Amino acid sequence: MKLHQLSYIFLILAGILSACEKDNFDPPKSTLTGRVIYQNQALGVRSNGVQLELWQPGFQLYSKIPVFLNQDGTFSASLFDGDYKLVLLRGNGPWVDNSDTVNVQVRGSAVVDVPVQPYYLIANETFGNNGTEITASCRVDKISGDRAVERVILYIGATQFVDSNNNVGRVEKEGADLVDLSQNLSFSTAVPAAVLAKGYCFGRLAVKTVGVAEMLYTPVQKIQFR
Template sequence: MKAIVYSLLASAMLFTSCAKDNVDPPKSRLTGRVVYQDQAVGVRSFGSTNLGSNASMLELWQRGFGLFTKIPVFVDQDGTFSAELFNGDYKLVRSRGNGPWVDNTDSISVNVKGNTVVDVPVQPYFTFSNASIQKNGSTVTATCTVAKTATRNIDRVVLFISRTAIVDATNNLARSEKSGADVADLSKPLTFSLAVPTSIKGPVYARLGVRASGAGEYLYTPVQKLE
């Protein structure tokens, strides 16, 4: 699922300034990924909340239409994003306090002309390595190592499972978690075990998440489908 956000604000302003003209809808597409060390960063899907409330979000800003208003661009759970826009020059901004990464107020200049691709670098508070999730009978087990990349402590690390491919802190049927006190020594691998709810009759979807203290969002591993 791709998160496609239409530039309604820019479109409305263009219609206002050219009320008597026929204006085509935006046809150019900006796509990209939120990345750390060239790897996409897993987040909570905007589709698991009402209108993307508190989900990881980027902002596009464009001058020259009388108003200077943000165009929200929500990041999908695999770290990708997509927006349909008019050609032009935009400023892309990482929303403050709106992701599992360190705030960065620097804007990225983007010239949209036809299909345009841009990666947005971030610095997560924590990262996963050697993550493995498996299902054996009615039990899901997971192992991982968590590394600290910024000056915050861990709030918790969680294994989430669901019956759908959208899996996160707000969309799951079961979870196994460890608090920050349980993972004080990050040199040791973490292990999780979780019974599959009887309400799940088919495949199980699972992923791991880590949240920093004071952060509103988890960083996630890719979703895995377990038969």
């Protein structure tokens, strides 16, 4: 066999061995979990619609690790042990922008809460039914900032994942209905025929702030109607 052929075979084998070594790297085994909170209460959001950013200084490739929030305001990330910086993505949540950095040390596992200042909160929410109609009521409390309320929405879902992208029905209040936020808001909407046979659905209220893309949501509530 000619020398250049042997060299070619050696290069192929070396490439295969190198690829195997890369495939055999251990995946990250440590876990970072936490919540986005206001007054120690997690804030509801759209599932995978709001994200945080993790950065790990000291590496040549200094790039962000996106961490998406669950609909109940919790998050989780699998990481290598190390020191990280956790920051809010500007303009991405239903709260006032905050440039503060949370330093996180991950050694096996770590738990961290990220405090924010929401523009508005939904309070005293109730859900029920009147025959084949779903009813709800709530109050909207202003928390911070100078932005107005754009709308308040009741979403109906066939599953426990309910938001602006995952719903089978909705009804909203806006404009004149939101002039006096000290008054309770009442909602009523028919149960979609496709859900009626199940005997239950899921409800969730959301408040939209003017000029803010993402909404703040209440916890999902299961509603029985038979």
